[in-house]
Amino acid sequence: MVIGIKHSLMTPNIENDPGSKPLENGVTRREFVTRLGATAALMAGSVIAARELWQPHHFVPGFEKQTGLQLPSFALEKNKMLPSMAIAHGAEHEPTMRAAIGALGGMGRFIQRGDVVMIKPNVAFDRPPALAATTHPDALRAVAKMVLEAGASRVIVADNPINSPTGCFLKSGLTAVASEMNLDLMYPELSRFSPLELNGEILKNWTFFHEPFKKANKVIGLSPCKDHNLCHASMTMKNWYGLLGGRRNQFHQHIHSIVSDFPLMMKPTLVILDGMNVLMSNGPTGGRLSDVKKMNTIVAGTDMVAVDSYGYTHLMERNLDELTYIHKAADRKLGDSNWKDSSYKEVQV
């Protein structure tokens, strides 16, 4: 507390103590030295503190130089023996998911014993699974099961939704899957964000949901396949939007540039596009069952641009020419916009 500076040695004299002999002014030598010393120390201390804390120059608020972290790559080295993309058709989530991953060489190709795996679902909205606006709980369950079977020591599930995080995770059914399978569900608390630095087309410095990546050494993007009002479609590339914080509503000013910056920002181990039920219209929120079409397909791969190009042409059933962000990304060699060029395998359950 700021009040009071104690003179511990100013108390009455003790006769035989040499320091306690009174001086002319009635103060003992010890008290004299102590009081003088205390005041001198306070004076010196305030000068030193003032000099230490002194800010002699101004700065311009809001224009400080920004720095941030660089995200490492979570991608594996290219494997020429195995396909880089797999398309599986089937009626149920788990067998179809297993078929897709199996076609890529199995989860063991991507996950080793002891790995900490971050699974990034898209839980942007407070919607039930049937409306296909969020990653389906069956998809998360299937992927988490395979990852754990491959020996992962820990699975983190994290997203920064548009709607209230607790509501989104709860009503999308992912909270239930996380507690059932003992996954580590990480909410987007402010303290879990750090500034990210990127030399993107438009994304330079932005606050990033960093906490999951401090622990994880493998990253799997698990996204639904959705219509989007502004950028036409939200698939595995746009899924990484949910790792950013701050004023994301500004992204719409340059949406195709931003989405094409995502494959530069995030180099995942694997991406999975859940095309079992596709949100064909009124995206990205949906709202009616009639917006959803059953497509019974899972696409998995290491190149998110290729996976999305398949999704847009074969699941959304649209013309790829209009999907500007795919071409922006391909032009910058961040992926292949022609999925047929990649080594792919198509399987039927």
Place this chain on the structure above:
Amino acid sequence: MINPRQLLTLRNTRRVAQVFFFGLFLFFVFVTDLRYLKGYPASLFLEMDPLVAFATAITRHTIYMGLIWSLLLVLPTLLFGRIFCNWICPYGILHHFTGWLMGKGRAEERERIESNRYKKLYGLKYVILIAMIAAAVGGTLQIGWLDPICLFHRTMTTAILPAINLFFPSSVYVQQYFHVGAWAIGFLLFILVGMNVVIPRFFCRVLCPLGAFLGTLSTAALWRIDRDVTKCVDCDLCLKNCEGASDPQAQLRKSECFVCFNCIEDCPEDALSFKFLPKLQNEITKPAVPARRAVLGTLIGLAFYAFGRASGASGRNYDKKVIRPPGSLEEKDFLAACIKCDQCIRACPTNVLQPAGMESGIEGIWTPILNMKIGFCEVNCTICSQVCPTGAIQRITIEEKTGTGSFAQEGPIKLGTAFFDHGRCLPWSMETPCVVCEEVCPVSPKAIYSHEVTITKRDGNTMTLRRPFVDPALCIGCGICEHECPVTDEAAIRVTAIGETRSRERRLLMDGGVTSAVRDLEKRER
């Protein structure tokens, strides 16, 4: 004939100092004006105020530029005690003088002695100080409510000078200045001055947090008033003119002593002296603050911070009217640095700066905000930032403000963004040509541009006029469009805080975002 040597008393020396420092304060207040400022250190009293330096060091972890001058007061206080209070402090001098003028100074001797005895109430200022420091530890700076220098500057700026100018037009301003809520600040002065009738030096003894701060420092003072008990006859005459109510007739309360030396001069027995390291046995050395009241003060301060912050005015629920002066820190930092001294408001040549009411929450009362109805921010002016003692408004240059010269890469400082209200705009809704806003827009290329349109009027005839638009990438939020709009009660174009550059969270356009006008500008520069 009076012997000149008799005039050279301690009391008269002090009076000379009081007149000098009071005059210096008034001089600084007067020259805080674009016409007169030149190089005068107009905020020197604020910069010397150790409570300002101490409290901003807590909230900002720095001592901003001129606040280093606070050492000029800290060091002598550690040697002699609260000499500031009765020799230098203009607000203390005001209370000293008015107290003498209005009552106790002219009362009968016994009454005066009784009015200068120490009262338990005088411990309140320490609780106030503790609460303000606790609030500062939380992150909100509230010393400005009662710090005497801030309080006096604020009162002079918002109430006294405009009042003088009302009675004597053009004596202070070329055109009358207005300050929102000036009546409250003005009345507060009258209440505080009037309290001298009840208790002499009421403000200084009971409320002053700076006095409490200096009182705490003076615990360590080496020179102190000492009473020779062998000479003292217990006449209590030393209390007759005791300014601090520090009980020199009994156990001296050093932390209350204003070092006015009246007691020494009033003592008929020569029992009192100002001595180097006297014995402390006859003193009450520490400020009298019961521990539980100190704890209560701490809780009140922390609660003030927490409740204020939790009200959201500096967060998601920020008010569109909280448009801060150019160079201001982002809002939370601003609330941690602004002492509500209103020097910026005094210096502002357009009267656009106004003391806030509740716009920025309970924490931001009397901090500066721009009111475009009253004024506008002059592009080539940074005078508010020059007089800000704490760096709440950083001392920016014109180049930094306008984004020119070596600051061209960063671009201009923006205070907000202008938006049209089509329903109130003459060419948009009322078949009437106007675009004054475009005319006065000071940036180049203009942020306000217009397109010519031919419209069919109510009577069926056609007319051609220009309809204005805003380019948000170019608008700096200076507010002259709003100020000059002919729809003067609520302008058809109004600036709101969004888009201000001081906070990355409050920008409107994404970094790197450009509009066609900006692209044109870049092309031309190439």
